[in-house]
Amino acid sequence: MNLETIITHSPALIVAVPLLGAFLTPLVGKINDKLRNVFVILTVGLTTFFVFLLANDIFSSGNIRTYVFGGGTPITDGGFAIRILFEVDGLNAFMAIIASILALACVIYSWAFMKENTGLDKYYTLILLMVAGMFGMILTGDMFNFFVFLEITSISSCVLIAFWTNKGKAVDAGFKYIVISATGALFILFAIAILYSQYNALNMAFLANSIQYTFLDKIALVLLIAGLAMKAGIVPMHMWLPDAYGRAPSSVTLILVGATQVSLYGVLRMTFTLYGSQLTIPLKQIGDTSITMNGLLGITLIALALITILVGVLMALKQTDFKRLIAFAAVGEIGYIVLAIGAGLTAMGTSYGNMAFRGGIFHIINDALDVGLLFLVAGAIYYATKQTSLNQMGGLSRNMKYTTVFFLIGLLAVAGMPPMNGFASKLLIYQSTYQVNPIIAIVAILCSILLLAVFVKVFHSAFLGPKLPKFKDVKDVPKSMLLAMGIIACFIIFFGLFPEFVVNNLVKPAADAIINNTNYITTVIGGAVP
Amino acid sequence: MPARNVAAVIFFTIVAVFFVFGALMTHPFGDPGNPEMDQYIIDNTQGETGADNGVTSVVFDYRGFDTLGEATVLFTAFAGVIVLFRRLKK
């Protein structure tokens, strides 16, 4: 059992270990509560170890790894894939790193945060299932497998959103989330069936190789983009997001942030890998300008992204509920990612187009970490004071010193202030969008300033000001919660201080995987790509 | 009719029109063309897996990982129902 064997099998183990852990957790929970917590943390830790091992291999060698379930070659003699395939390239490994960091922080945070609740066996089971579902969505190279793991993620997260069933609003948010995700997933399944009907295949690389962009393919593309964009929370399909984020327990919200990003990854994978070879083909000639699909899709995405940023930031400014406010800010942050992707699409092939992709990809991890940290701080405040409304808070920095420091780090990062990580990625996005159209960049910068204003409001009303008499005995939160926040804060500071290192080693392979899908296809198909 | 319903009807119709066109453009009913992948499975199910039932060989062998996911969905649903109806106080 040497290291190479482990790396070879790690794509399967990354999904299978949390699944096995989830099946074992109810049995372990019968023995002892502490043992169960340790078991869950060990399971997630082992998964994280596999993820980092695999990612290190992918990033250092630049290869694409495949894993065929049931053995054999990816492609049979006839030239088609019959078995389920995991295919890990730079983008997959990048997303897996995000998911593993968030999952580890979540289980550590949950130790103290959820201590008072009943039903913790099932809680941890569902957390592990959600983590497994996320990893499955990230790593899979098969369309139907993607759908199955999408459903696992949405079902487990809907229960976790409604975990505090004594609150009517939490149950309501869970119901909305399950309706939204069931509808979206069914249309995604419909799209998969349409693709299957035409090419008799479910493997992504095979489909990408043979796709023709017929009328049915257009329908499938629209269904895929719309369904996944709804799960990613793009305005105007974002309404479930503040409900779900705001009313779920904070530890769950952290993973929900990850699940949202994974849906966004799905949009990227479907658009750029599946339809990648069709993106730059001219569709119609009007006068001198030829309309290409990337231009159309890019402009659409930029329009959606600008609305997303504006709505997210403006609504965040108005909110008085702590977590709801952060949720709207998260909507705005997602808008920045989509903006970068759209700008990259319109300028596909140019150097600033590539820069836009790098900025967008870099912003995915920054957004996940920043927003996640803020949600953890919100949870810590809820744990200490049992308050969520900002109107009731004040002067908390006098009692909760560490939490205040973490909030400041998250505030600076999410608003894109130097030297935090948010600035580095937003700089890339501003510069590239400025070359597409200066007005877009100006709007983006203004919204970023508004975001800073939003969080200054939170900082002022929650942490500054005189000590309120009802919070006289408030203590700082337990160590496990501080540790979880510390892990994420360390990553934020690291990414902020060494942006070029991160861009070169993590982001660039992922962005290259987006821009050029030939590698992805040839790994499976072999030399058969025309 | 309120504005919401007007918008709903308009876009509903657009979606319906595109779906119907899609349905008419799908391959003819009962004639999936030349399905290489499925024909391979039909031809090799007995030789490779030993199962007479092609569907079972797909469910558990060729696409076994999907089935694991499906079983996990059921597991999740049961755990979820128990969580939702649990007693909140210790």
Added chain:
Amino acid sequence: MISIYDFIETLTTDSGFWNPLIWGVAIVIAFLIVYIIRGFGNKGYKKETEQTKVFLSGNPEYKEEKMHVKASNLYWGFTESLKWVYKVLDKMHTGNVSDYVLWFVIIMGTLFIILGVI
């Protein structure tokens, strides 16, 4: 292997660069300059005297708890001047699950028209 120099490289873009370490040095220098300027200030400041008391146009001072500005009172002017925007936004966020799916259908129809017709 990863060398230490990889960490201190500068993030270059098409028309600029960003290096947090240089930025940090600049911040330290700026702080020093501010500190020096502060040294020129007037030394007539005395604690615990009338100089430091709050002055609210002659009105009596509130208790400490009441002095804290509530979150919903912050940026009141901004929200008031953008009332028309917020009216539209509030109308959008109905909290009705049917509307959420309706938005999904609307986006789907729009994308159908954009991608399907052309």
Added chain:
Amino acid sequence: MVAEMLVNIVHIIIPILIVIASAFAVVFKDLIAAAIAVAAMSLLLSLEFYILHAPDVAIAEAGIGACLTTAILVIAIRATRREEEA
């Protein structure tokens, strides 16, 4: 020839029946009746699966769709209220 036409007629009739049953499931104001309509639709769907040479799926649809789905729906309706309008 006659057999083929018969098969074709069945392939036309059962989808129409399925659509009618699903329309009833939406139209009925009484939710129990709607649940029964869903069950009928599931049963017809199971029949359609059987005719389309998918016996495995037909068994699953009959067991899960027609029986357990209806049971869950009826349980939920009895726990809440029976009429559609509040």
Added chain:
Amino acid sequence: MIYNIPYIAVVALILIGLYAVIFKRNLIKIVIGITLIESGVNLFLITLAYRQDSIAPIYHGEISRLMSLPVPHALTLTSIVIGVAVLALMLSLVIHIYRHYGTLDARKIGREEE
């Protein structure tokens, strides 16, 4: 040879389900609508698998006839079980919503008064 009537039925099922989700106010009706969409997608998958003059993909001794495609059958099995899982969870949440709000009208619950 019949024209694509079953596909039209699939589209009709999906649209009826979508109609129920969008225009109905009762939460259980919304849930029923999602079930209908799911049935439509299942029917679509099975319809794709059908071949004229074929038998089910199950061997009984030595026979060599055209068989319908097995992969969509497997996908539909998965989809059916996922459907019942989603349905059970949705209805559990509906029961909880009824306990908290006392109504099933989608417009009356979850209003955002913050």
Added chain:
Amino acid sequence: MSGMSKIVKTISSITFPFVTIYGLYVIAHGHLTPGGGFQGGAVVASGCAMILVAYGSVWTMGKIKEKHLSVLESFGAIGFIGLAFLGLIFGTMFFKNFLVGNDFLFGEIGKGLSNISTAGALPLMNFAVGLKVIAGLFGIVLVMAYTTKAKGGKIE
């Protein structure tokens, strides 16, 4: 709740064994005839649901608790994923059908055998999934029926 009338109770207790045996048959012959773990599990769960309707959920809950079903389902799931892991250990890959082609158990392959001892790990997986589906589906119905009928509306 005391359930339904005596007639319903008697008939369902007579029918229940047949339904169960049919379901188990479907599970066991999953690799030969139409059916498999899911279908058979669904049939058995339907039979159990019939008993639930006839005798009432409180009575059924007294006979079998949701905790036991949960443990049973866990065992089924662990069995299934364990078989997949065994494929990794004894075979080459995760989900490798490691038993097929052996002389040991269910190992025979070949055309037209119609023999129960074929298909490698598939019958074992069928059993594991069957157990899981019975426990899962029946558990869902049982919990929902019990909590909507019993006082307090919660399970223990």
